[in-house]
Amino acid sequence: MSPVPLLAVENLTMCFGGLVAVDNISFTAYRGEITAIIGPNGAGKTTVFNCLTGFYRPSAGRLAVHKDGEILQLERIEGFRIVRRAGIARTFQNIRLFAGMTVLENLIVAQHNPLMKASVFSLAGLLGLPRYRAAERAAVERARHWLDRIGLTDRADWLAAALPYGAQRRLEIARALCTGPALLCLDEPAAGLNPRESAELNDLLLGVRDEEQIGILLIEHDMSVVMGISDHVIVLDYGRKIADGTPAEVRADPEVIKAYLGEDEIDNAAEEAPLRPLAGREGGARANGAAA
Amino acid sequence: MTAAAGLAVDSAAKPPAFWVPFLKDAVLAALVAVLLALPLVGLQTYDIGGGALGIRTHFDWVAIGGAAVFAGRLALRVLQQLYRTRPTGRARVLISIAAWGNRQALPITLLGIGFAVALPFLPFSSRYLIDLGTTVLIYVMLGWGLNVVVGLAGLLDLGYVAFYAVGAYTFGLLARDLDFTFWEALPFSGLVAASFGVVLGFPVLRLRGDYLAIVTLGFGEIIRIVLLNWAPVTGGPNGIGGIPRPSFFGLHFARSAPEGVATFHQFFGLEFSPDHRVIFLYFVILAMALLTNAFTLRIRQLPIGRAWEALREDEVACRALGINPTTVKLSAFAIGAMFGGFAGCFFATRQGFISPESFTFIESATILAIVVLGGMGSQLGVVLAAVLLVSLPEFGRAFAEFRMLIFGAAMVGVMVWRPRGLIAHREPTLRLGSSR
Numbered sequence: 001m002s003p004v005p006l007l008a009v010e011n012l013t014m015c016f017g018g019l020v021a022v023d024n025i026s027f028t029a030y031r032g033e034i035t036a037i038i039g040p041n042g043a044g045k046t047t048v049f050n051c052l053t054g055f056y057r058p059s060a061g062r063l064a065v066h067k068d069g070e071i072l073q074l075e076r077i078e079g080f081r082i083v084r085r086a087g088i089a090r091t092f093q094n095i096r097l098f099a100g101m102t103v104l105e106n107l108i109v110a111q112h113n114p115l116m117k118a119s120v121f122s123l124a125g126l127l128g129l130p131r132y133r134a135a136e137r138a139a140v141e142r143a144r145h146w147l148d149r150i151g152l153t154d155r156a157d158w159l160a161a162a163l164p165y166g167a168q169r170r171l172e173i174a175r176a177l178c179t180g181p182a183l184l185c186l187d188e189p190a191a192g193l194n195p196r197e198s199a200e201l202n203d204l205l206l207g208v209r210d211e212e213q214i215g216i217l218l219i220e221h222d223m224s225v226v227m228g229i230s231d232h233v234i235v236l237d238y239g240r241k242i243a244d245g246t247p248a249e250v251r252a253d254p255e256v257i258k259a260y261l262g263e264d265e266i267d268n269a270a271e272e273a274p275l276r277p278l279a280g281r282e283g284g285a286r287a288n289g290a291a292a
Numbered sequence: 293m294t295a296a297a298g299l300a301v302d303s304a305a306k307p308p309a310f311w312v313p314f315l316k317d318a319v320l321a322a323l324v325a326v327l328l329a330l331p332l333v334g335l336q337t338y339d340i341g342g343g344a345l346g347i348r349t350h351f352d353w354v355a356i357g358g359a360a361v362f363a364g365r366l367a368l369r370v371l372q373q374l375y376r377t378r379p380t381g382r383a384r385v386l387i388s389i390a391a392w393g394n395r396q397a398l399p400i401t402l403l404g405i406g407f408a409v410a411l412p413f414l415p416f417s418s419r420y421l422i423d424l425g426t427t428v429l430i431y432v433m434l435g436w437g438l439n440v441v442v443g444l445a446g447l448l449d450l451g452y453v454a455f456y457a458v459g460a461y462t463f464g465l466l467a468r469d470l471d472f473t474f475w476e477a478l479p480f481s482g483l484v485a486a487s488f489g490v491v492l493g494f495p496v497l498r499l500r501g502d503y504l505a506i507v508t509l510g511f512g513e514i515i516r517i518v519l520l521n522w523a524p525v526t527g528g529p530n531g532i533g534g535i536p537r538p539s540f541f542g543l544h545f546a547r548s549a550p551e552g553v554a555t556f557h558q559f560f561g562l563e564f565s566p567d568h569r570v571i572f573l574y575f576v577i578l579a580m581a582l583l584t585n586a587f588t589l590r591i592r593q594l595p596i597g598r599a600w601e602a603l604r605e606d607e608v609a610c611r612a613l614g615i616n617p618t619t620v621k622l623s624a625f626a627i628g629a630m631f632g633g634f635a636g637c638f639f640a641t642r643q644g645f646i647s648p649e650s651f652t653f654i655e656s657a658t659i660l661a662i663v664v665l666g667g668m669g670s671q672l673g674v675v676l677a678a679v680l681l682v683s684l685p686e687f688g689r690a691f692a693e694f695r696m697l698i699f700g701a702a703m704v705g706v707m708v709w710r711p712r713g714l715i716a717h718r719e720p721t722l723r724l725g726s727s728r
Contacts, residue, residue: 053612083614090612098605101598102720109602110613115595125594126587136722144724156724179613 004031005066006183006215007052007088012061014047021047023239024061029183029232034209034216036226036247039236040259045219046093048236049185052217053090054079067182084113087182091172091189093219099161103152103171106160107143110178115139146174150204166197170204177208183215184208190222198222202229227251235259314369322362329354404675408578412571419570426574426642428682430635433581435662435674436588437631442660443669444597445624446604448505451492451512452659455485455629457519457651459636464532464646465525474538474641478634485633486626488515493625497618500607512656519648531647535640537569538576545569573642580638584631585671591627593721600624601669601721665706667713676714680706 007029014022022044029035037045050056052063052074063074065086072086082088098106108115118135119125125132147153150170155163160171169189176184186205190198206229209216220226226233226247233250235243237259243250250256334354340346408429412422434456441449459481466472466480496507519526526532537545543556545568556568591597599620602610607617640646662681666673684702706714 055608055611080611080614080616083612092609092612096606096609096612098602098609100605100718101601102723104724105598105601105721108722109598109610109615112595112599112602112613112615116599119595122591122594122596125596126590140722140724147724153724157720175613 005029006031007217008062008064008066009048009052010062010064012048012051012063013059014044014051014056015059021239022051022058022236025236025239025241026061027234027241027244029215029217031182031215032209032213033231034205034218034229035232035234036218036220036230037234037236038220038226038250039242042238043236043259044239045236046187047239049090049187049217049219051075052082052185053088054082065183083179083181087180088185089176089179089181089183090185091169091176091187093187093191095165095168095172097160097168097172097175099159101160102157103147103160103163104140104143104156106171106175107146107178108139110175111139111142113179142178146177149207150174166193169193169197170201173204177212181214183217185217185219187219188221189218190220190225193222195224198225201225205229311370314366314373317369318362318366321365322358325361326354326358329357333357401672404672405582412574419567422567422570422574424683424686426570426577428678429574429577429581430639430642431659431662431678431682432675433577433584433635433638434632434659435666435678436581436584436671437628437635438659438663439628439669439671439674440588440600440631441624441628442663444592444604445600445621447496447621447624448501449508449625449628450505450653450656450660451508451510451515452628452632453651453653453655454492454512454515455488455632456636456639456655457515457648458485458488458629459633460640460646460651461519461526461532461636462633463637463640464535467535467640468532473536474637478637481633481637482630483633485636486630488633489625489627489629490622492629493622497621509653509656512651512653516648516651519651527647529647529649531645531649532640533645535644535646537644538573538641540572545572573638577638577642580634584634589671596620596623598721661703665703665713667710667715667717669718670713670715673713673715 005028009028010026012022012025013020025044025048027035037048039045047056051058054074054077058075061075065072065074065088067087074082074086074088077085098109101109115135118132120132144153144156147156150167150173152163152167152171152174155167160168163171169192173184173186173189176186189205190201193201202225205216205218208214218226218230230247233243233245233247234241235250235253235256237255242255242259243253245253334349334351336348336350337345338348408425411417411425434452437455438449438452441447441452462481462484463472463474463477466477472480492508492511496504499507520529522528523530539545540556543554543559545556555564556562556572562568592601599610599615600623602613602615603617603620603624610617610620639650643650658681662674662677665681666675666677680702
């Protein structure tokens with residue numbers, strides 16, 4: 001399987017006043033692959049997501065999406081249009097479901113744009129024209145497909161807030177998938193899940209990757225998820241990319257060990273230490289070249 | 293010695309009888325009541341002649357008030373204690389009532405509509421009752437209109453009366469300057485009010501909650517003050533008079549009509565009665581209100597209606613799903629305002645005279661109270677709350693100056709016992725089961 005580039009991030013920088021949250025990051029995500037972004041708290045992972053999904057406008061850099069043979073510049077698309085134009089859907093670190101609506105309604109709201117188009121300024125909908133009815137039936141079918149997939153079909157008419165935590169996480173993923181994305185961005189989907197639920201999540205994500213042939217971008221702290229399913233891992237620390245490679249490569253990278261375990265562990269190998277930051281930057285430059 | 297120690301421990305661990313804190317609480321409440329009542333009720337000034345004032349004391353009233361507060365507070369606490377010990381029974385009753393209400397939603401609705409249609413012809417009906425019914429229905433319609441903005445889209449609007457005023461003045465001006473009739477002006481009233489809804493919507497797109505409430509409150513006042521001061525156009529405080537009454541397919545409700553114009557009673561061969569017009573107005577607003585309801589119920593099940601509710605739940609998630617918050621918010625404002633405009637147009641034709649007096653903040657507050665009291669987003673709740681809020685002060689007239697007090701107490705009571713409104717139940721817009 002030769003990977004098709006889907007998203008190319010080039011020299012992304014995001015500053016909040018004097019604080020540089022994301023500093024000159026470049027990476028590529030491929031269709032049909034799971035790319036994990038890891039790093040200690042405050043490394044800038046969620047900021048990258050917010051830039052990709054239009055919640056922040058990047059201070060500098062280019063975010064290019066390859067879609068149907070053309071290249072879209074994400075930073076030029078208005079935030080809420082990114083889902084429809086570029087096909088990037090996301091979930092949130094703290095679950096953001098429509099708590100007062102039912103599970104099914106959550107999935108139907110995710111299909112707002114095609115349904116809105118079918119309802120023709122709500123006129124066809126108000127009159128109950130067959131065209132709109134068909135679109136609504138199709139939306140329900142799509143919702144049912146994902147409900148079956150996440151095992152919530154029998155709870156479709158429950159309020160989203162009434163679901164247990166793990167089911168809410170799965171529902172949020174299903175809701176993002178209902179928009180029909182090319183790239184799915186998941187912000188800590190395994191947070192708060194027990195080991196069994198984590199394993200189920202792994203299966204779900206692998207299945208989605210293979211069946212839908214979409215790219216998945218994953219922020220995660222749970223290493224059993226990251227190392228188990230990622231094709232490709234990017235490590236951030238203090239807003240900079242310090243490593244980029246397969247799970248095995250990243251796990252062995254001394255920079256990564258330093259970022260996760262602290263300076264003291266590295267002190268034992270003091271003579272190698274001064275060279276390491278340089279090596280990290282070189283790694284970043286190589287990735288830039290590949291993306292461009 | 294061990295026995296003595298055991299006894300001491302026993303008496304120390306024994307909690308005070310359950311009524312001791314209640315007694316303390318009741319005494320405290322009575323004390324506060326007496327302190328407040330002493331200057332307010334206990335001392336009364338009166339004229340001793342020659343313009344001088346004397347002071348009369350009424351300490352007996354203060355004592356009665358204190359005793360009443362003491363007894364009332366004690367009874368309340370004891371009742372609460374009794375219910376707390378057996379919460380399951382009470383909860384079960386409430387749940388079963390709610391479940392019955394949900395199962396019987398359609399029969400209850402049909403019964404309500406049937407009653408509303410039959411009201412003018414019932415034996416105990418009177419002109420006063422039909423007038424009251426018309427007023428209630430105006431508020432029901434306003435409540436349903438505001439329900440779109442507040443209940444569905446979750447945008448707190450404290451200036452809804454502005455759209456009511458815009459609708460009324462649109463008709464007033466069209467009638468005065470261009471001789472429009474009620475039916476000709478009705479669509480324009482809705483259209484102009486909807487445009488004002490969009491005008492209000494634009495600057496407040498980024499605001500939520502308290503900030504939105506303040507801006508909408510200001511908007512309501514701006515409209516009223518403009519109507520008051522733009523005298524050459526709006527007539528200022530004198531308002532606009534001589535607004536035409538609605539006709540029944542061209543038939544007028546009058547004792548005699550000018551040449552070539554038919555009157556209602558002549559056409560149907562009836563004895564002239566001024567009640568005909570009152571009953572007709574009642575049916576006009578009933579039909580308008582029911583249309584509003586049908587429209588709202590339908591649009592709730594369409595993508596735009598679901599987007600309103602999703603926006604109320606979580607705006608950030610809406611953006612992430614590709615929903616444009618700007619158009620969703622503006623459409624909610626516009627449609628809510630449109631119904632306010634229709635109601636305003638009807639108000640103008642019913643009164644025959646409009647002035648800024650009728651569009652004060654208290655009206656906005658009443659309409660919002662109807663929506664909140666009824667249960668946010670509930671159509672049936674709005675009806676119940678409108679009946680309660682509009683007719684309660686009317687029936688309280690017997691109590692003269694105490695009627696607002698009773699009104700306030702009833703509202704506090706409802707909010708204590710049903711904090712989420714009279715009808716807090718939300719019906720899903722579609723079910724998986726139904727589409728199977």
